[in-house]
Amino acid sequence: MPAAPSALQGSFDVAVIGAGVIGCAIARRFTLEGARVAVIEKAPDILDGASKGNSAILHTGFDAPPGALETACIAEGYAEYLEIHDKLGLPLIRAGALVVAWTEEEEALLPALIQQARDNGVADIAPLSAAETRALEPGLGAGVRAGFRVPREYLIDPWSAPHAYLLQALANGATLLRGCEVTGGGFDGAMWRLETTRGPLSAGIVINAAGLYGDRIDARLIGHSDFTIRPRKGQFIVYDKPAAALATHILLPVPSKITKGIVVCRTAFGNLIVGPTAEDQDDRETAALVPETLAALRARGEEILPALAGQDVTAIYAGLRPASEFKDYQIRAHAGLNYVTVGAIRSTGLSSALGTARHVHRLCAEFGHQRTPLGAPVWPQVTGISEYARRDWQCPGNGGIVCHCERVTRREIEAALSGPLAAQSLAGLKRRTRVTMGRCQGFYCSAALAALTKGRLTQPMAEAEDDR
Template identity: 35%
Template sequence: MYDIAIVGAGVTGAMTARALSKYNLKIALLEKCNDVAMGATKANSGIVHAGFDAAEGSLMAKMNVKGCAMMPETTKKLNVPYKNNGSLVVAFSQEEDEHLKSLLARGKANGVPELKILSKEELLKLEPNLSNEATSALYAPTAGIVCPYELTIAAAECAVSNGVEFIRNCEVKAVNTDAEKITLETTQGAIEAKYVINAAGVFSDDLARMAGDDTISITARKGEYFMLDRSVGDTVKHTIFQCPSKMGKGILVSPTVDGNLIVGPTAEDIDDKSNVATTNSGLNDVRKYAVKSVPSVNTRNAITSFTGLRAHAAAHEFIIGISEKNSRLINAAGIESPGLTSAPAIAEYIEDIVKRIFPDATVKADYDDTRKAPVRFRHMTDEERAELIKKNSAYGRIICRCETITEGEIIDAIKAPAGARDVDGVKRRTRAGMGRCQGGFCGSKVVEILARELGCSINEITKFGGNSNILFDKTK
């Protein structure tokens, strides 16, 4: 029996697993997919929000501002790229100018440091590619950008290195609670734990309901995006928001930590919580609204488009704490934007709850809250590359030409704790297949390496688990 089973290996689950892995507790991290970061974490804007959006006094506001402050240190320890690029909410009318003032006031009340309103002149000096129609902007210097799945992968690696057991393809089908324990009936069999942490994202209401808690209602709110080529990655330096509406923060234009330009998201509530298809109308909306703030954005430069689902709670507030209906269930539900930013703070918040539940839990002597930096051949100098290949010749074989990713890095990604098991998993960990040819050349080589390292045949390799196999039978 586990002391704690965490359901859901998104950024919330993985960061929580890392925080709890410092204690002498038996912990499992369960994920219904073939990899970590497969839900909302995989497909969002990757923004570290400053914290002026959430309502004053809300848990969301507290977690956001604290998480934003924790992010530089957290990403440093986990060796995840983070950039403090600052954000701008741009106004286009007198009415929006006024709205910025209310955002400023709320931000100050939430404790967001260094916020200020920029005049049109100051704004265009800072971001010359912005629309000339802009009238003013709210500048938040503490905002930043981070790669959401890289943060999650690193946190999961750290957790597993510290003894957390990661169980993939493990979907919870039923929950039974008795006086001693909570039993999860899963696709990997029954799993018993003293406590369950519900970090199931868009499915967190379903999980709570299975555990007898019907107080949570989550709507999947779809957001569609374009990812543009690095050649236009420096169109803007800051994250450019438009004034928020009821449906969210509007279409943003932002550099990513990997040097691309991200444009999106739309906001549309949908019934099917697994529908991550892009739509022609959604992508058209992104095209239409993005040019309002940055006229030169041209989706002809898109290397891909994708959809993410936000786990939207009706009250637009994080629901974190011991369930009132089941004292063995700890909810971390309704974690939508700024959920990524808040993740380090949410993990600490849950850690405090767990410390109260297990007052005698001791800290592991060998606990290590860091993750070693993975080899990144493309960022090395020629001298470093030469040294590296001397030590291990697999780093001398380039697999992905567009992103300059070596076989050694791909093998590392597969062998890592909670490592890659499919093509998309390799892609997220190494960037192989993420460049301009989108895996045209390296895709088949990645399949071969996965099959070799996992000891299976190449037609067993999937794109992202489940039935997403790439190859069928042998030819005639």
């Protein structure tokens, strides 16, 4: 790989710190509004923090707190995703959510939750009896008391959306700096000078979208933070493809004050997931899997859908959400500093990202930020990896299948290793193509992948046994 430059030339209108889903969406919004944007990411690839693990649901925000900033961002983000997904080649898989009450206490909460949904503008719902709930999902376990259906909740791809947002930003002039950590900086009243591990960078506005490290970046750049990140771990179980036939809807519990609870739903990749848990911890780097917790999670999944007891598990994984001591998002413009904090974006970040980006752009108006929006922006399309759309293995000239579990072709892998957003790690390649995500978890295709990626990743795979 070519050596990283020791200094970054020129200046930018906006520097976005963090290339998770929120940072990618913000970069896209400001680029489309005519700004010269730099995206700064300390990891070798994008989506390497909180954004790498989520439930991949496009939420209406029916259960979000009425009047909260989070709720407004979800509503605006949801609407924009529906508007642009076809242009960017993004999936939108109709499912609908079914909120199920299993106890008398949960049933008693349903009327207030339905009213909350209506207050949030999600009015196309109605209460369901136990029999009506079970008629919609015959595989539900014993003990269903009541429920209601939210028809406009969708399944989406957890990674293609942020890839598409950033790809559009790059296609329209933005700059991505990976392996570039912000170590310090200062504002002289007109411009920021950021110190990074790849040299200095100048920008008129700095937007902190650093996720799990958002409070630390605030402290590093403006001397304080108004919140403290306390990572919330979520563990998931991924069932093999046949399990996806067991549930049509996104099965949701009645949420608590702390968590939305355990979700059971299909994925865009043709599997079925159960999770997440909600476990607060201090470690910002490691989301350790806990066998006892996973066993309890699996048991709960089998209570919800008893037929899961006969299904194989493909994978288990865990992610961290950047929770804080506050329930709402922590987004604020810092007067006199040309600096915006976008912090504590928890599990709804995928749904709210486009709306959050629009909100942040409006905040920057008080800094005098005004550019001429692009008249005819480029609309690149991401490669479709959803199981519910035509895949490359079904198309001629694909070079053959390399990952047989997930049916990923050589052409898809080569495409993911090239271009302005080329994968820089095996994890990044997985998020672009689905390689190593299947039954064998890379056991059979790793040697071929090591050969294909040799010399092309900043985090190389182990060398293949030979070069034949």
